[in-house]
Amino acid sequence: MLRGGIPIGKAFGISLRLHYSWFFIFALVTWLLAAVYFPQYYTWSLSARIAAGLITSVLFFGSVLAHELMHSIVSQRQGIPVQSITLFIFGGVSQITSEPKQPKDEFRMAIVGPLTSLLIGGIFFGIYFGWRNVDAFAVQFITAIAYWLGYINLVLGVFNLIPGFPLDGGRVLRSLIWWRSGNLKRATRIASNAGRAVGFILIFVGIWFIFTGNWFNGIWLALIGWFLESAAVGSYQQLLLQDMLKGHIASEVMSRDCVVIPPDTTIDQLVHGNILTSGRRCFPVVSGSQIIGMMTLHNIKAVPREQWSTETVKEAMTPFDKLKWVRPDEELSSILRILTEDNINQVPVVQDSEIVGMVSRENLLNFVNIRSKLGV
Numbered sequence: 582m583l584r585g586g587i588p589i590g591k592a593f594g595i596s597l598r599l600h601y602s603w604f605f606i607f608a609l610v611t612w613l614l615a616a617v618y619f620p621q622y623y624t625w626s627l628s629a630r631i632a633a634g635l636i637t638s639v640l641f642f643g644s645v646l647a648h649e650l651m652h653s654i655v656s657q658r659q660g661i662p663v664q665s666i667t668l669f670i671f672g673g674v675s676q677i678t679s680e681p682k683q684p685k686d687e688f689r690m691a692i693v694g695p696l697t698s699l700l701i702g703g704i705f706f707g708i709y710f711g712w713r714n715v716d717a718f719a720v721q722f723i724t725a726i727a728y729w730l731g732y733i734n735l736v737l738g739v740f741n742l743i744p745g746f747p748l749d750g751g752r753v754l755r756s757l758i759w760w761r762s763g764n765l766k767r768a769t770r771i772a773s774n775a776g777r778a779v780g781f782i783l784i785f786v787g788i789w790f791i792f793t794g795n796w797f798n799g800i801w802l803a804l805i806g807w808f809l810e811s812a813a814v815g816s817y818q819q820l821l822l823q824d825m826l827k828g829h830i831a832s833e834v835m836s837r838d839c840v841v842i843p844p845d846t847t848i849d850q851l852v853h854g855n856i857l858t859s860g861r862r863c864f865p866v867v868s869g870s871q872i873i874g875m876m877t878l879h880n881i882k883a884v885p886r887e888q889w890s891t892e893t894v895k896e897a898m899t900p901f902d903k904l905k906w907v908r909p910d911e912e913l914s915s916i917l918r919i920l921t922e923d924n925i926n927q928v929p930v931v932q933d934s935e936i937v938g939m940v941s942r943e944n945l946l947n948f949v950n951i952r953s954k955l956g957v
């Protein structure tokens with residue numbers, strides 16, 4: 582869901598990104614503050630309200646970022662690298678490359694986010710209560726912003742502590758059950774069922790709000806509930822999948838009947854001689870016995886039709902040094918991660934620069950299907 586987005590910089594080695602949906606929520610929050618919230622309490626000029634709206638919004642998403650950054654920093658300290666943090670319509674999300682190895686790692690990683698929000702909320706409330714009796718406009722401007730930020734960060738901290746996976750509180754719950762029972766799968770099932778329950782409750786309350794006239798908050802709550810419910814289901818399925826793939830390697834599932842093509846084949850020859858007749862979509866280009874690149878439908882589409890009879894696959898292919906590939910003993914779970922992260926359908930399996938097979942999404946799916954049908 583969060584593929585893409587605009588990079589805005591780096592912190593602690595983690596790239597920070599803004600998803601396209603974030604711009605919508607940023608504009609909405611700014612507008613609600615400037616046009617609805619601040620006018621309720623203050624008689625400021627339009628430009629003062631817009632400035633306050635913008636500053637508050639930027640600091641708010643800065644607080645969300647700080648919350649995510651703390652998750653990521655603790656995660657990296659436990660030896661689990663974090664690729665990126667993306668801000669999107671429902672907040673922030675850290676792309677953490679693997680699951681924590683021990684319950685206490687997960688507990689620390691999870692709890693630090695809400696604690697950060699509560700701390701930031703406390704600091705802003707401190708500013709508000711320290712200066713709220715001063716009448717000067719500049720001070721009033723600051724305390725008004727600080728009050729809202731204090732309030733919203735406390736809400737954020739408390740909301741994230743709700744014990745439904747994948748909310749932080751759900752992760753805390755999972756780590757505690759995991760620690761008590763030693764069973765990660767069972768802990769995840771219980772915590773994600775709690776997450777689904779929380780999701781359904783939010784949807785229900787949201788619909789009730791809509792029917793009682795509070796439609797804006799109602800729609801918002803229902804959407805968050807729906808997002809939470811599907812994330813809870815998704816993360817449990819993800820764990821089951823990882824569990825099924827665990828301990829299995831590329832050579833067990835790869836297809837070995839690779840059709841390889843010589844580098845001087847023209848695109849025309851490839852299309853009419855191989856693709857249309859075999860239905861395959863991806864061909865390793867091999868010179869002698871060495872793999873030098875890969876041709877996919879994507880590469881073919883990049884070549885204008887009138888050049889198909891003259892251009893060779895060597896010119897059009899993705900060269901080997903730009904190619905994702907795996908060794909025969911690569912774990913299937915890490916292959917799944919490569920396919921998902923790079924959004925590709927297959928990787929060649931290479932040993933001593935010779936291609937020995939190919940693992941596609943289909944191979945992984947068949948593997949999982951057969952095993953779940955046999956119950957092994």
Ligand SMILES: [Zn+2]
Nearest residue numbers: 694695741749
């Ligand atoms: Zn969090």
